[in-house]
Amino acid sequence: xxxxxxxxxxxxxxxxxxxxxxxxxxxxxxxxxxxxxxxxxxxxxxxxxxxxxxxxxxxxxxxxxxxxxxxxxxxxxxxxxxxxxxxxxxxxxxxxxxxxxxxxxxxxxxxxxxxxxxxxxxxxxxxxxxxxxxxxxxxxxxxxxxxxxxxxxxxxxxxxxxxxxxxxxxxxxxxxxxxxxxxxxxxxxxxxxxxxxxxxxxxxxxxxxxxxxxxxxxxxxxxxxxxxxxxxxxxxxxxxxxxxxxxxxxxxxxxxxxxxxxxxxxxxxxxxxxxxxxxxxxxxxxxxxxxxxxxxxxxxxxxxxxxxxxxxxxxxxxxxxxxxxxxxxxxxxxxxxxxxxxxxxxxxxxxxxxxxxxxxxxxxxxxxxxxxxxxxxxxxxxxxxxxxxxxx
Amino acid sequence: xxxxxxxxxxxxxxxxxxxxxxxxxxxxxxxxxxxxxxxxxxxxxxxxxxxxxxxxxxxxxxxxxxxxxxxxxxxxxxxxxxxxxxxxxxxxxxxxxxxxxxxxxxxxxxxxxxxxxxxxxxxxxxxxxxxxxxxxxxxxxxxxxxxxxxxxxxxxxxx
Numbered sequence: 001x002x003x004x005x006x007x008x009x010x011x012x013x014x015x016x017x018x019x020x021x022x023x024x025x026x027x028x029x030x031x032x033x034x035x036x037x038x039x040x041x042x043x044x045x046x047x048x049x050x051x052x053x054x055x056x057x058x059x060x061x062x063x064x065x066x067x068x069x070x071x072x073x074x075x076x077x078x079x080x081x082x083x084x085x086x087x088x089x090x091x092x093x094x095x096x097x098x099x100x101x102x103x104x105x106x107x108x109x110x111x112x113x114x115x116x117x118x119x120x121x122x123x124x125x126x127x128x129x130x131x132x133x134x135x136x137x138x139x140x141x142x143x144x145x146x147x148x149x150x151x152x153x154x155x156x157x158x159x160x161x162x163x164x165x166x167x168x169x170x171x172x173x174x175x176x177x178x179x180x181x182x183x184x185x186x187x188x189x190x191x192x193x194x195x196x197x198x199x200x201x202x203x204x205x206x207x208x209x210x211x212x213x214x215x216x217x218x219x220x221x222x223x224x225x226x227x228x229x230x231x232x233x234x235x236x237x238x239x240x241x242x243x244x245x246x247x248x249x250x251x252x253x254x255x256x257x258x259x260x261x262x263x264x265x266x267x268x269x270x271x272x273x274x275x276x277x278x279x280x281x282x283x284x285x286x287x288x289x290x291x292x293x294x295x296x297x298x299x300x301x302x303x304x305x306x307x308x309x310x311x312x313x314x315x316x317x318x319x320x321x322x323x324x325x326x327x328x329x330x331x332x333x334x335x336x337x338x339x340x341x342x343x344x345x346x347x348x349x350x351x352x353x354x355x356x357x358x359x360x361x362x363x364x365x366x367x368x369x370x371x372x373x374x375x376x377x378x379x380x381x382x383x384x385x386x387x388x389x390x391x392x
Numbered sequence: 393x394x395x396x397x398x399x400x401x402x403x404x405x406x407x408x409x410x411x412x413x414x415x416x417x418x419x420x421x422x423x424x425x426x427x428x429x430x431x432x433x434x435x436x437x438x439x440x441x442x443x444x445x446x447x448x449x450x451x452x453x454x455x456x457x458x459x460x461x462x463x464x465x466x467x468x469x470x471x472x473x474x475x476x477x478x479x480x481x482x483x484x485x486x487x488x489x490x491x492x493x494x495x496x497x498x499x500x501x502x503x504x505x506x507x508x509x510x511x512x513x514x515x516x517x518x519x520x521x522x523x524x525x526x527x528x529x530x531x532x533x534x535x536x537x538x539x540x541x542x543x544x545x546x547x548x549x550x551x
Contacts, residue, residue, distance in 0.1 A: 017551070026548040038550040043542075126551045176551075293395065297414035304413055353551060370403075374410070 014130055019353045022337055026347045033376045035364040036347040038175060038321070040239040042367075044276070045287045048238060051279035052272050064271045066263045068096025068247070072274050075281040076247050084207065084217055086230065092252040095259055096269045096277075100205040100233040100246035102262070105131045107201050107229050107248060108167070110257035112137035116166040121152050122355025123323075124171045125203070140165070143357035146325060149314055150179035154188040161192075167199050170218060173206035176354045176363035177323040178299075178316020183216045190221045199254070200228040205246070206319040208237035208288055211296045213317070219249075226251045234273075236319075237288060238280040243273040295320055298366040298373050305377025306364070309384040320367045323351065327360045329387050337362055343386075344379035393425055397435070400426075404438035441536045453482075453498050453527040454505045456513065457491040459520040468492060471518045480508050491523070502526060 004012070017023060026036060043049075067073065073090035080086040088094050097103040104127060112118055114136035120128045121142045132139040142160050144150040157168070170189070172181045181189075193200065200218055207215040219228040233246025248258060262268075299316065306313040306324040313324040326336045333350035340346050349365075351358030366373055399411055408426065412419040429435040444451045460471045468486050475495055476484040483496040495513070499505040505524070514522050530538055 023549050034544075034546075034548060036549045037546045039546055041544065041546070293398070297399070300416055301410075301413050347548070349549060349551065370414075 032345040032347045034347045036349045042239040048280045052276035055275035064268045069274045079281045088249040097246045099244045103231045103248040106258045106261040117164045118167045119160045123358035150177040170202045173318025178321040180318040186218045194223045210318045245273040302366045309381040322364045344383045346376045455525045456495040457523040458493040460518045
């Protein structure tokens with residue numbers, strides 16, 4: 001038997017990443033300043049880690065209920081009400097998942113299959129498309145534009161909708177662009193969707209990380225609430241990436257369907273992580289506020305740094321990414337990243353890793369120390385000055 | 393203003409220009425606020441936290457609990473002043489509870505600190521008693537942990 005032939009073509013033919021070559025290169029250059037890591041540099045606050053240790057000491061080492069500890073679901077319910085004005089019943093409308101990623105996967109598996117279409121704005125997080133393809137459904141890409149500050153436009157959405165459209169993925173605040181959708185932007189999207197049978201999967205994993213205006217969810221519009229699945233989690237808000245814990249809030253029928261997939265695929269989310277998460281939601285606000293202030297300072301330094309380097313850089317108001325345009329250098333995204341890495345030892349990610357329309361951009365993450373960001377920006381300025389001379 | 397203090401409390405060597413950039417302000421504006429904070433004694437000093445253990449210099453730190461008699465009209469302030477004016481005294485706090493003042497003293501050796509207590513502190517008229525505790529090891533001071541910095545163990549690229 002040739003095992004390779006046994007693999008389902010849809011899985012076999014899925015590239016593990018479009019920029020594998022660049023990944024390997026970054027791993028070789030050991031002493032580079034890394035702005036390529038989409039993960040908080042902060043460790044999980046100690047009071048949260050301590051709560052997890054305590055739960056282990058108390059022997060809380062068994063399965064939790066499939067949907068997650070009821071106490072945690074109740075805390076999630078309070079939290080989304082307090083923070084975003086969203087009301088969900090902890091018994092029927094909330095499920096605790098293994099990271100936001102699992103929520104995306106089981107939502108898609110509960111909603112779409114062959115013949116269905118899923119609208120995915122790009123550039124965006126790399127998992128939406130593969131998760132869609134694995135269900136047999138067809139991803140339909142909408143190319144977000146820098147001239148719209150990477151916000152989804154109602155016209156673009158209308159153009160992408162067919163009678164096979166079943167799901168829209170709404171990824172804001174956005175990885176990799178740092179774009180956010182304001183209330184008035186969401187209003188226009190809601191107007192397009194209000195009389196259509198399309199479910200919105202709103203991936204709000206970066207909701208805590210906005211600078212200026214507070215995050216608004218499309219589920220805040222009453223006519224959209226029952227059509228929207230809100231996905232969030234603990235990784236970004238509480239620097240808990242390794243704990244693998246997220247949640248989804250939505251219509252009881254959708255949550256019940258996701259519950260089935262979740263129950264048979266993985267039983268329940270890690271119990272220790274859930275105990276830690278209860279503490280995070282109860283007593284984590286001050287830490288989050290201090291962290292957001294620090295990210296905001298780094299964000300300003302980084303945006304200013306790219307602009308000083310002569311690169312167009314739209315003002316990102318969410319997440320922890322800056323997404324400058326590098327076309328003026330005459331290089332492709334991958335070429336820019338490879339040469340910046342080799343010549344100046346700074347790692348950023350080529351924009352095309354997040355969809356074809358990310359070409360001409362790079363993603364730099366400011367989940368890095370202020371000293372490293374300041375140094376990296378100096379090096380990037382050296383780099384662009386050097387290469388602008390070559391162009392002339 | 394509070395955010396300027398928050399930044400300086402973590403890193404007093406940061407320049408006005410860098411603070412301005414972080415807070416979307418003008419460097420001159422930051423400078424004038426900082427100078428005002430200095431004038432108003434809100435910013436008192438720009439100190440450095442040093443792990444002397446790693447240098448050749450020998451130092452000993454002691455925490456001394458002091459019981460005193462407060463003075464008419466001046467309470468504890470006058471007694472405290474007589475104590476904190478000694479350069480050996482690094483910190484001095486008025487406390488609630490069993491004793492009145494916490495006095496933190498640094499010296500080159502235990503003997504030096506002991507002599508300070510015996511010859512200067514204890515004989516003061518208002519000092520009723522002292523109880524000296526020597527610091528054996530510093531784990532954390534002023535919010536800074538003394539052990540080696542943690543390595544960044546994140547993967548090289550995360551999308």
